[in-house]
Amino acid sequence: METPIKDGREKLRKWVLIIVMHLLAVLAWQAWITLGEVEPYIMPAPLDTFATLLEFKEYRWVHNTMITAASVFGGFWLAVVVGITLAVLFSWSRWLNDALMPLIVSLNMIPKVALGPIFIVWFSYGLGPNILIAFSICFLPILITTTRGLGEVEPELIDLVRTLRASRWQIFTKIQLPGALPFIFSGMKVAVVLAVAGAIVGEFIASEEGLGYLMMQVQVTLDTAGMFMAVLMITAVGVTLYAIVLLLERLLVVSDARME
Numbered sequence: 728m729e730t731p732i733k734d735g736r737e738k739l740r741k742w743v744l745i746i747v748m749h750l751l752a753v754l755a756w757q758a759w760i761t762l763g764e765v766e767p768y769i770m771p772a773p774l775d776t777f778a779t780l781l782e783f784k785e786y787r788w789v790h791n792t793m794i795t796a797a798s799v800f801g802g803f804w805l806a807v808v809v810g811i812t813l814a815v816l817f818s819w820s821r822w823l824n825d826a827l828m829p830l831i832v833s834l835n836m837i838p839k840v841a842l843g844p845i846f847i848v849w850f851s852y853g854l855g856p857n858i859l860i861a862f863s864i865c866f867l868p869i870l871i872t873t874t875r876g877l878g879e880v881e882p883e884l885i886d887l888v889r890t891l892r893a894s895r896w897q898i899f900t901k902i903q904l905p906g907a908l909p910f911i912f913s914g915m916k917v918a919v920v921l922a923v924a925g926a927i928v929g930e931f932i933a934s935e936e937g938l939g940y941l942m943m944q945v946q947v948t949l950d951t952a953g954m955f956m957a958v959l960m961i962t963a964v965g966v967t968l969y970a971i972v973l974l975l976e977r978l979l980v981v982s983d984a985r986m987e
Contacts, residue, residue, distance in 0.1 A: 779956045803922040846933055
């Protein structure tokens with residue numbers, strides 16, 4: 728068992744390594760610009776890119792970032808709720824799983840870019856279509872991994888607790904759900920990346936604000952520094968959501984493992 732001091736040193740080492748690697752990436756970026764004599768409209772220097780953060784009125788970084796974050800977080804958590812709920816229903820009803828799962832998979836094959844114009848007709852421009860596009864992209868991984876996780880419980884264990892007169896709800900909360908948590912969080916981690924991609928696709932075609940929309944605007948003037956900064960802000964939104972998922976995983980999965 729690791730001591731608190733050793734565990735703290737390991738965490739510090741990981742954070743130092745993460746910071747150092749990111750700094751090296753920025754330095755490599757700067758070296759490429761300096762040594763390669765790359766034109767600014769092709770690849771801006773890091774300082775020029777970060778300098779766009781000071782131009783609040785032109786880029787509206789806070790507002791656009793909040794809009795994109797709302798699209799990403801909204802679509803992701805909607806997918807979590809709907810995906811886990813359907814997976815639970817599928818685990819309780821084999822008939823429902825056989826009837827709906829193929830249909831859901833088929834619907835998921837629809838190119839999400841094609842949904843943008845349809846959502847504009849249905850919901851007009853705004854946050855709603857972006858959330859729905861993000862949801863449609865990241866929903867399936869959560870559903871599939873959760874369904875598999877709930878079905879991985881040993882049948883002998885289920886039979887045992889049933890002989891002890893455990894209800895379906897008790898079997899679900901005490902056995903199936905704890906055992907499925909690693910699968911659920913695996914699907915959620917994949918879904919984070921897809922949610923970010925979905926939100927940006929939505930802002931490209933069905934929005935008048937947000938970081939994706941901003942990228943389309945500055946592209947016209949070849950403002951590459953603004954485009955790169957928008958990409959970095961989008962990445963920051965995705966990393967934040969991923970960190971939240973990791974924190975939840977640590978609280979729910981790792982803590983349960985330690986208690987055992």
